[in-house]
Amino acid sequence: MSAPAVTEKKEKISVPFDYNKYLRPNKLPHIWCPGCGHGIVLKAMLRAIHNAGLDQDKVCVVSGIGCSSRTPGYVDFNTLHTLHGRALSFATGIKFAKPDMKVIVVTGDGDALAIGGNHFIHTCRRNIDLTVLVFTNATYGMTGGQYSPTTPIGSQATTSRYGSIEPPFDACEMAKAAGATFVARGTAYHTLELEKTILEAINHKGTSVVDIIDACPTYFGRMNKYKSATHMMEVIEKDGTVNVKQADKLPPEKVQGKALRGVLHKVERPEYCEQYESLIMEKAKGK
Amino acid sequence: MSEKKKKLLQGNEACVEGAIYAGCKFYAGYPITPSTEIAEGMSVRLPKVGGKFIQMEDEIAGMAATIGGSLAGFKSLTATSGPGFSLKQEALGYACLAEIPCVIVNVMRGGPSTGYPTGPSQSDIMQAKWGTHGDHPAISVTPAYVQEILTETVRAFNLSEKYRTPVVVLYDEIVGHMREPITIPAPGELEVIDRAKPDCKPEEYFPYDDRYLIAPLAPFGSGYRFHVTGLNHKQDGFPTNDSKVIRENNERIMRKIEDNKEDIWKNEEIFLDDAEIAVFAIGSTARSARFAVEKMRAEGIKAGLLRPLTIWPFPDKAVRELSKRVKAIIVPEMNLGQMVLEVERCSKGAEVLGIHRVDGEPINPGQIIEAIKKFK
Known part of the structure; x- marks a missing residue:
């Protein structure tokens, strides 16, 4: 009797990810509600920063005001929690003054697209090398659940008790139209895909915008009759989106009304800080 | 240069x-x-x-x-x-x-x-x-x-x-x-001050170190990883709801200025030593005031000018002392009454008279001379 053939099993050695290297553990617990997706996005962000091989001393995380904008307090980088809507302006100052830093902006949909809408479009237009992560939950969570610039028509919020009548913004379309050179969408549901997308955004030279759909069960969920946080994630993030690569292969009715995930737009265009140094500073020399 | x-x-x-x-x-x-x-x-x-x-x-x-x-x-x-x-x-x-x-x-x-x-x-x-x-x-x-x-x-x-x-x-x-x-000015002629930077180990650095009235500030990206927020914060820069810390910090940022007013204040005094009527003015209005005061002196009227080059913190000490020596302090300003309120607040004894103009025209020396002559 011959010995049974041994199929060589390649064992995957998974090294546990040391989150504490990038967190400020003594600043936890975070302020986010049970069921909120912000923690999942934070995890994806930290793993992407790690995988990008960035030096913590050279990473700066900047935010505005809102639930998602509390992220910088929990992470061990150069961190700046600014004013409502102005994260991109502060970040532009830091990046432009010190281009060797990797500046990541964490912002919410209200922060980035309403009060900070002007800064959003002009940041994209300049193509300054910032990675902009928009936590899109269609809600002003910090103030208790008002409708935001991404709230779908008809939705309930504390300021739209009769249903919202304002059409929502598509952050990706806006970023693309304004000139961002990397535009992508992810969700808190698709965690591995999100990590990959954020990594690609970090590695992109220029303004990269990742719109991250990330439900707010506490306000949006309860007011709009979602049964639970997981139900909300399934309906909005899983069933409400489709990866852009799959979308091409699906019949139109399967894509209709769904938000596209993945990298939606990627082009090369001169980056602002490099242009300033190579064109303006060079020309000014000796004059 | x-x-x-x-x-x-x-x-x-x-x-x-x-x-x-x-x-x-x-x-x-x-x-x-x-x-x-x-x-x-x-x-x-x-x-x-x-x-x-x-x-x-x-x-x-x-x-x-x-x-x-x-x-x-x-x-x-x-x-x-x-x-x-x-x-x-x-x-x-x-x-x-x-x-x-x-x-x-x-x-x-x-x-x-x-x-x-x-x-x-x-x-x-x-x-x-x-x-x-x-x-x-x-x-x-x-x-x-x-x-x-x-x-x-x-x-x-x-x-x-x-x-x-x-x-x-x-x-x-x-x-x-x-x-x-x-x-x-040639390089070195004027004093140039740079912010204090930390020399401690990064893990020992606090951006609002409470051992200092004004803590050293490390630049981002220099190896000192710290947090900055517009929320009330502790010495480590992180938000706090601790009322004692909030009070101490709010008071400290005011004290930075309050305790150093002598260093921050800067006044120009013209003919103030024996002045009986003083003018308190800034900017282009102070130029008109200077002209007016010089003209008054030529006529034998003891007028003088206090011109602050630091308006905030308000030069309360200079105004208070002046007000004890003069009959009146005239405050010409191109607004409807702002500095004059501060002068009134600090004035001990002297009468305070504002001259105000908001028509886009400068306050001319004639207006100031007219006011000075009221107290002659």
């Missing part, structure tokens, strides 16, 4: 010279009359000295990016006028609480609202102190001559770096657009 240079410059151009002299390496702003020449000048000069200029999408972004540039470790400037100064207020308050040094020039034009963009005014004096919400420290310098715009811009940077707080350079459109021959 190898040696002293004589130049015929406009006030706003002198501001640019002052900023460059002070070592400013970053400017973020937005065009607005009558301060635009500062942005134009900085856009030309900064890249020549290895600095950065950026025209932002609005006034708010200009102020925010200026703070960002400073946090990255560079002396940073922004300039504005009227409506722009209003828009910058929220971020200015951020710089007060987060203790980020930066200089904001406000070339005062007629208000309120869009007002009289090309006309002079001095109606932002109170705004320079109280423009942003919450109790906060304020330093504001008030040059009256083109040469002085240069030197006061340097002093503004020095005070900002020394006290880790925003400083407002406040002058009216007349001084901003006036051309006068000035001397560019």
Whole structure:
């Protein structure tokens, strides 16, 4: 009797990810509600920063005001929690003054697209090398659940008790139209895909915008009759989106009304800080 | 700048010279009359000295990016006028609480609202102190001559770096657009102060270290990883709800200025030793006042001028002492009564009379002479 053939099993050695290297553990617990997706996005962000091989001393995380904008307090980088809507302006100052830093902006949909809408479009237009992560939950969570610039028509919020009548913004379309050179969408549901997308955004030279759909069960969920946080994630993030690569292969009715995930737009265009140094500073020399 | 240079410059151009002299390496702003020449000048000069200029999408972004540039470790400037100064207020308050040094020039034009963009005014004096919400420290310098715009811009940077707080350079459109021959000081001639930087180990660094009245500020990206927020915070920079810490910190940022007023104050006194009637004025109004006082002296009337070059913190001590010696203090100002309230507050004995004008025309010496003669 011959010995049974041994199929060589390649064992995957998974090294546990040391989150504490990038967190400020003594600043936890975070302020986010049970069921909120912000923690999942934070995890994806930290793993992407790690995988990008960035030096913590050279990473700066900047935010505005809102639930998602509390992220910088929990992470061990150069961190700046600014004013409502102005994260991109502060970040532009830091990046432009010190281009060797990797500046990541964490912002919410209200922060980035309403009060900070002007800064959003002009940041994209300049193509300054910032990675902009928009936590899109269609809600002003910090103030208790008002409708935001991404709230779908008809939705309930504390300021739209009769249903919202304002059409929502598509952050990706806006970023693309304004000139961002990397535009992508992810969700808190698709965690591995999100990590990959954020990594690609970090590695992109220029303004990269990742719109991250990330439900707010506490306000949006309860007011709009979602049964639970997981139900909300399934309906909005899983069933409400489709990866852009799959979308091409699906019949139109399967894509209709769904938000596209993945990298939606990627082009090369001169980056602002490099242009300033190579064109303006060079020309000014000796004059 | 190898040696002293004589130049015929406009006030706003002198501001640019002052900023460059002070070592400013970053400017973020937005065009607005009558301060635009500062942005134009900085856009030309900064890249020549290895600095950065950026025209932002609005006034708010200009102020925010200026703070960002400073946090990255560079002396940073922004300039504005009227409506722009209003828009910058929220971020200015951020710089007060987060203790980020930066200089904001406000070339005062007629208000309120869009007002009289090309006309002079001095109606932002109170705004320079109280423009942003919450109790906060304020330093504001008030040059009256083109040469002085240069030197006061340097002093503004020095005070900002020394006290880790925003400083407002406040002058009216007349001084901003006036051309006068000035001397560019040679390097080393004027004192230039740089902010204190930490020399401790990164793990021992606190951006608001409570062992100091003014803690050293590390630039972002220098190996000191720390947190900055506009929320009330502890010495480590992280938000707090601890009422004791909130009170102590709010009081400390005021004390930075209060305890150092003697260092921050700067006054020019003309014929004050034996004066019976004093004039208290800033900017172009002080130039009219000087002319008026000299004319009165020629007529044998004992008039004098107290001209503060620091309006905030208010020179309360100088006014108080003066008020004990003179019959009256006349306060001409291109607004409907701002500095005069402070003079009244500090005055012990002397009668206080305001002269106010908000028609876009300067207060002329004749108006001041007329007032002086009332107390003759």
